[in-house]
Amino acid sequence: MSAQVPPLSRRLDGLRSSAIRDLLKLTARADIISLAGGLPDAELMPRDRIAVAAEAALSDRSRLQYTESPGWGPLREVLAARESARLGRTVPVDEVFVTHGSQQALSLLAEVLLDPGALVIVEDPAYVGALQVFRSAGARILAVPLDSEGMRIDVLRELLASGERPAFVHTVSNFHNPGGVTMSPQRRRELAELADSHGFWVIEDDPYGELWFDRPSPDPVAAHSPNVIRLSSASKILAPTLRAGWMTAPVRVCRAVELLKQGADLCGSALTQQITADLLADTAWLGTHIDTVRTAYGERAHALVDAVRTRFGDRVTATDAAGGMFVWVDFTDGTDTQALLPQALDAGVAYVPGSAFAVSTDYSHSMRLCFTTSDAGTLREAVDRLAKAHGQV
Amino acid sequence: MSAQVPPLSRRLDGLRSSAIRDLLKLTARADIISLAGGLPDAELMPRDRIAVAAEAALSDRSRLQYTESPGWGPLREVLAARESARLGRTVPVDEVFVTHGSQQALSLLAEVLLDPGALVIVEDPAYVGALQVFRSAGARILAVPLDSEGMRIDVLRELLASGERPAFVHTVSNFHNPGGVTMSPQRRRELAELADSHGFWVIEDDPYGELWFDRPSPDPVAAHSPNVIRLSSASKILAPTLRAGWMTAPVRVCRAVELLKQGADLCGSALTQQITADLLADTAWLGTHIDTVRTAYGERAHALVDAVRTRFGDRVTATDAAGGMFVWVDFTDGTDTQALLPQALDAGVAYVPGSAFAVSTDYSHSMRLCFTTSDAGTLREAVDRLAKAHGQV
Numbered sequence: 001m002s003a004q005v006p007p008l009s010r011r012l013d014g015l016r017s018s019a020i021r022d023l024l025k026l027t028a029r030a031d032i033i034s035l036a037g038g039l040p041d042a043e044l045m046p047r048d049r050i051a052v053a054a055e056a057a058l059s060d061r062s063r064l065q066y067t068e069s070p071g072w073g074p075l076r077e078v079l080a081a082r083e084s085a086r087l088g089r090t091v092p093v094d095e096v097f098v099t100h101g102s103q104q105a106l107s108l109l110a111e112v113l114l115d116p117g118a119l120v121i122v123e124d125p126a127y128v129g130a131l132q133v134f135r136s137a138g139a140r141i142l143a144v145p146l147d148s149e150g151m152r153i154d155v156l157r158e159l160l161a162s163g164e165r166p167a168f169v170h171t172v173s174n175f176h177n178p179g180g181v182t183m184s185p186q187r188r189r190e191l192a193e194l195a196d197s198h199g200f201w202v203i204e205d206d207p208y209g210e211l212w213f214d215r216p217s218p219d220p221v222a223a224h225s226p227n228v229i230r231l232s233s234a235s236k237i238l239a240p241t242l243r244a245g246w247m248t249a250p251v252r253v254c255r256a257v258e259l260l261k262q263g264a265d266l267c268g269s270a271l272t273q274q275i276t277a278d279l280l281a282d283t284a285w286l287g288t289h290i291d292t293v294r295t296a297y298g299e300r301a302h303a304l305v306d307a308v309r310t311r312f313g314d315r316v317t318a319t320d321a322a323g324g325m326f327v328w329v330d331f332t333d334g335t336d337t338q339a340l341l342p343q344a345l346d347a348g349v350a351y352v353p354g355s356a357f358a359v360s361t362d363y364s365h366s367m368r369l370c371f372t373t374s375d376a377g378t379l380r381e382a383v384d385r386l387a388k389a390h391g392q393v
Numbered sequence: 394m395s396a397q398v399p400p401l402s403r404r405l406d407g408l409r410s411s412a413i414r415d416l417l418k419l420t421a422r423a424d425i426i427s428l429a430g431g432l433p434d435a436e437l438m439p440r441d442r443i444a445v446a447a448e449a450a451l452s453d454r455s456r457l458q459y460t461e462s463p464g465w466g467p468l469r470e471v472l473a474a475r476e477s478a479r480l481g482r483t484v485p486v487d488e489v490f491v492t493h494g495s496q497q498a499l500s501l502l503a504e505v506l507l508d509p510g511a512l513v514i515v516e517d518p519a520y521v522g523a524l525q526v527f528r529s530a531g532a533r534i535l536a537v538p539l540d541s542e543g544m545r546i547d548v549l550r551e552l553l554a555s556g557e558r559p560a561f562v563h564t565v566s567n568f569h570n571p572g573g574v575t576m577s578p579q580r581r582r583e584l585a586e587l588a589d590s591h592g593f594w595v596i597e598d599d600p601y602g603e604l605w606f607d608r609p610s611p612d613p614v615a616a617h618s619p620n621v622i623r624l625s626s627a628s629k630i631l632a633p634t635l636r637a638g639w640m641t642a643p644v645r646v647c648r649a650v651e652l653l654k655q656g657a658d659l660c661g662s663a664l665t666q667q668i669t670a671d672l673l674a675d676t677a678w679l680g681t682h683i684d685t686v687r688t689a690y691g692e693r694a695h696a697l698v699d700a701v702r703t704r705f706g707d708r709v710t711a712t713d714a715a716g717g718m719f720v721w722v723d724f725t726d727g728t729d730t731q732a733l734l735p736q737a738l739d740a741g742v743a744y745v746p747g748s749a750f751a752v753s754t755d756y757s758h759s760m761r762l763c764f765t766t767s768d769a770g771t772l773r774e775a776v777d778r779l780a781k782a783h784g785q786v
Contacts, residue, residue, distance in 0.1 A: 003619050004592030006560070008649055009508050015652050045457040054447045054664075064438040064632040100493060104658040115402050133656045167399070199397030226396050239457040241664040256401055259408050263526045264657065265497040271447075271634040272662055 015136060018128055019356045027350035033382040035304075035369040036350040038177065038325065044293050045239040049285065053278035057271050067270035069261045070254065071098025071246070075277035082280065083230070083248045087223050097254045099261075100268055102207055102233040102245035106130050108264065109168075109229065109247075110137040112256045113201055118167040121159065123151050125328075125357035125366075127177050130170050130205065139167075143359035146176060148319075150183025153190045160198055168201035168229075174209040174217045175324025178357045178368035182322065185218040192224030202228040207236050208324035210290055213298035217323065222248065229253060234276050236325070237290055243268070244276040294323075301327065303376035304369060307383035312390070325372045328354075331365040335390060338364060343389040349382045408529060411521055412749045420743035426775040428697075428762040429743040431570065431718065437686050438632040442678065446671035450664050460663035462654045463647065464491025464639070468670035475673065476623070476641045480616050490647045492654070493661055495600055495626040495638035499523050501657065502561075502622065502640075503530040505649040506594055511560040514552065516544050518721075518750035518759070520570050523563050523598065532560075536752035539569060541712075543576025546583045553591055561594035561622075567602040567610045568717025571750045571761035575715065578611040585617030595621040600629050601717035603683055606691035610716065615641065622646060627669050629718070630683055636661070637669040687716075694720065696769035697762060700776035705783070718765045721747075724758040728783060731757060736782035742775045 020036070027034045057063045070076065076096045083091040099105040110133050114120070120134045124143035134141060142164065144155045151171055169191070173183045183191070195202045202221055209217045209232065222228035234244040247257065261267070280286060301321035308318045308329060315333040331337065337353040344350065354366025371379060413429070420427045450456045463469065469489045476484040492498040503526050507513070513527045517536035527534060535557065537548045544564055562584070566576045576584070588595045595614055602610045602625065615621035627637040640650065654660070673679060694714035701711045701722060708726040724730065730746040737743065747759025764772060 003589035006506075006588075006592050006594045006620055008505055008645065009511075011508065012505065012649050012652070017652060018655065021655070039458060042454040042458045045454065047451055047454055047457060050457070051448060051451045054451065055444060058440055058444045058447065061435040061438065061440055064440060064443070064634045065432060065435045066628075066633040100658040103656070107657045112401055112405065113399075115404065118402075129656075129659070136653075136656055195399075196396035199399045201399045227399055235459075240459040241457045241662050243658070243660075243662045252401065256405050259405070260529075262411065262414070263496070263522070263529055264500045265493040265636070266522070267636075269634050269636045269662065269665055272665065 018132060020128060020352055023350070023352060023356070027345065032345060032348050032350050033374060033378055033385065034350040035371070035374070035382055036352045037370050037373060039373060040236050040240070040325070041296070041373045044296055046279065046289055049279060049289070050239065050275055053275040054271070056278060057274035063270045063274055065270065067267050067273065069258050069267045071096070071268060072270050072273040072277065075244070075273045078277045078281045079246050086220060087248070088219070091248055094251050095248055095254060097247045097249065097257055098268055098273060099245040099247060100243045100265065101235060101240070102205065102231045103129055104264070105231045105245055105247045105257075106133045106203070106205070108257045108260045109203060110134055110139070111260050112253060113167050114139050115167070119164060121156065121166045121169040122359060123171055123176065123179065124359040124361050125178050125354060125363055126359050127172050127205065128357060131359065134170070141359065142166075145361060146179045146181055148181055150176070150181050150187055151191065153187045153194070156191070156194065160194065165198070166200045168203050169195070170203045170205060171221065172205045173221055174206055175211065175322065175326070177208070177324065177326055178328055178352070180319030180321060180324065180326050180328040182217065183221070188218060188221045189224050192221055192228065195225050195227040200227065204228050204230045206231060207233045210237050211294060211297060211325070212323035213294055213301060214322055226250060234280070237293065238276065238279055242272045242276045244273060297325070297372055299376055300371040300374065300379060304371045304379045304383065307380045311383050311387045321371065325370055327369045327371060329367050329369060334365065336364050337367045340389060343392050344386055347385040347389040349385040349389070351386070411525060413521060413745055416743070416745060416749070420738065425738060425741050425743050426767060426771055426778065427743040428764070428767070428775055429745045430763050430766060432766060433629050433633070433718070434689070434766045437689055439672065439682055442672060442682070443632060443668055446668040447664070449671060450667035456663040456667055458663065460660050460666065462651050462660050464489070464661060465663050465666040465670065468637070468666045471670045471674045472639050479613060480641070481612070484641055487644050488641055488647060490640045490642065490650055491661055491666060492638040492640060493636045493658065494628060494633070495598065495624045496522055497657070498624045498638055498640045498650075499526045499596070499598070501650045501653045502596060503527055503532070504653050505646065506560050507532050508560070512557060514549065514559045514562040515752060516564055516569065516572065517752040517754055518571050518747060518756055519752050520565050520598065521750060524752065527563070534752065535559075538754065539572045539574055541574055543569070543574050543580055544584065546580045546587070549584070549587065553587065558591070559593045561596050562588070563596045563598060564614065565598045565601075566614055567599055568604065568715065568719070570601070570717065571719055571721055571745070573712030573714060573717065573719050573721040575610065576614070581611060581614045582617050585614055585621065588618050588620040593620065597621050597623045599624060600626045603630050604687060604690060604718070605716035606687055606694060607715055619643060627673070630686065631669065631672055635665045635669045637666060690718070690765055692769055693764040693767065693772060697764040697772045697776065700773045701762075704776050704780045714764070718763055720762045720764060722760050722762060727758065729757050730760045733782060736785050737779055740778040740782040742778040742782070744779070
């Protein structure tokens with residue numbers, strides 16, 4: 001007799017792999033210059049410094065054992081000192097929680113903050129990794145568009161005035177993925193004031209804030225309100241392999257996340273957490289290292305934006321790429337970026353169509369370009385190929 | 394104006410930190426010999442071999458980058474080869490999925506396999522890390538008692554005959570935590586047959602199977618049915634810091650888990666996954682290493698069981714400790730192990746009362762003792778202290 005096949009949960013029915021992941025499989029051909037990815041450049045990651053830290057970590061056998069669910073103590077201390085400097089107040093260690101990348105913080109926070117059917121407000125276009133988690137948690141999603149100063153707080157204010165009551169508002173405040181823009185200081189204060197007066201959470205998702213090219217990022221939204229939960233990560237400034245993200249949040253949020261982290265995966269790795277602590281605490285080295293990354297990314301970003309503006313002129317608007325990893329391009333000539341993609345791939349260049357990040361708007365004339373993993377010459381060649389493909393549409 | 398404080402999700406109301414974790418905080422005093430913990434011995438972990446593997450892993454910059462959600466390819470290949478040998482059939486790589494410890498597999502499987510209100514059948518006493526996840530997922534829980542041959546399949550059969558239809562049955566088949574027993578070969582076949590004929594999943598949670606002292610563990614339940622999802626981990630044979638667990642399951646289960654892993658934390662660490670692959674592939678070294686752990690734990694287990702039987706005689710029954718990390722002791726003289734605990738702590742010894750693992754039965758006369766982190770002499774001293782405390786009750 002053959003075995004009866006058991007079912008899977010019905011909740012999987014609506015879940016699909018991200019369109020971007022599927023696209024990345026298509027664009028992995030050697031002859032394609034991919035501006036579609038979203039990875040930091042492995043060539044700029046501090047391999048040698050990590051190796052030194054790994055050796056030091058392994059000299060202590062306690063680094064081989066399970067560690068505490070909120071993270072290895074000394075890493076939390078280093079993070080508390082960094083966050084204190086960033087927020088302009090003393091952040092105690094028990095307001096710092098280490099997660100397996102920022103993505104785990106998003107996932108645990110969705111459980112901690114959302115009741116079934118709760119409203120989540122995101123930016124449009126949105127970070128798809130967050131959107132996927134909030135959708136999977138059964139949240140009702142509303143989107144507020146971005147402009148050159150970040151989230152349109154006037155639109156958020158209208159939603160609130162109309163009676164909408166979000167459990168939280170999610171924002172990528174610095175060098176938005178995919179939108180490329182940074183929320184202005186004035187809007188940060190306004191968002192914080194709304195969170196205070198209406199009693200909702202803000203999740204300030206900030207993996208890119210230290211990757212500024214010309215001037216430091218504005219004070220975090222979290223500097224202006226106790227209702228802001230701030231996320232960041234070692235992935236973009238050190239290396240994704242450390243899987244070290246962190247959250248700064250009120251103690252009761254950290255305690256609730258701890259309960260769920262125990263069930264989710266017990267704890268992180270004391271080895272990778274000590275490596276992370278070692279590198280973050282070595283402030284002289286870290287400053288030089290991040291400067292190197294900033295300089296390299298800044299050159300690439302400027303090369304890409306210049307090439308796009310030179311080649312496409314007033315048929316596009318492109319963000320300034322003042323930091324981070326992405327440029328957002330809107331075609332003003334009606335170009336459908338989803339329709340353009342096959343020609344672009346034929347011409348040897350890949351990007352992500354705006355529709356992959358769309359929530360309410362369709363962004364069919366937009367695209368996201370990543371500048372981190374190609375040198376300036378390669379980026380110019382990529383734009384040449386894109387222009388060639390565009391000329392054929 | 395002070396900020397309005399936003400709420401947390403109502404789903405947190407029923408969640409509490411595990412009683413064991415709270416107990417461990419109480420028993421961390423230097424003058425207490427703790428048999429309450431559940432940690433492998435860091436002194437036996439292969440620090441030097443891990444350091445060599447870490448250095449090798451860091452020679453390749455791609456180990457610094459994000460890795461694939463189902464795990465770093467070469468680790469999955471090593472695991473597929475190991476599982477093929479264990480299961481007596483060729484296990485393809487796409488039936489192997491790497492998780493952040495086995496705990497993450499339990500957590501993602503709860504989402505993949507359970508609809509709201511679904512029935513989960515566990516063993517009584519139960520592994521509390523699993524119980525916490527299943528409860529948090531909103532499952533209805535029924536428990537089947539253990540005896541010296543493991544899960545009472547006759548009781549499971551009665552539940553099925555009465556119309557109960559589990560989404561899955563969870564079992565720790567080898568050297569049960571906390572029960573100390575191993576499921577007999579006959580019951581493994583019967584459980585597999587029931588899974589096939591009734592169309593339910595079995596989660597065979599097997600972190601301890603390689604830690605046998607006298608003879609190898611029986612063939613896995615998964616050798617007898619395609620409906621068995623098998624979990625194991627590097628934590629008990631190598632080191633918890635690697636945070637490497639793995640699942641062997643049908644491809645459609647692995648794909649569903651992959652979708653959820655993307656939202657949960659994107660991916661694991663290519664660094665710790667390569668270290669794990671390196672050590673598991675070095676079969677000559679691994680054999681010697683695991684033999685060392687087996688020998689040490691075996692000596693400790695026998696010392697503990699002998700001391701318990703000598704000191705308490707027919708006032709207790711204790712499991713044989715044929716492998717794993719735990720001995721389960723039932724008092725036959727009516728001793729209430731929760732009531733005994735304060736005297737035991739005063740006498741300088743800690744254990745976990747059976748009630749901490751209870752599902753349907755209360756196990757008020759039982760206790761779990763962990764023998765991994767003390768030498769034989771210390772274990773005998775611990776039992777002396779326990780006898781002293783017991784004499785005072």
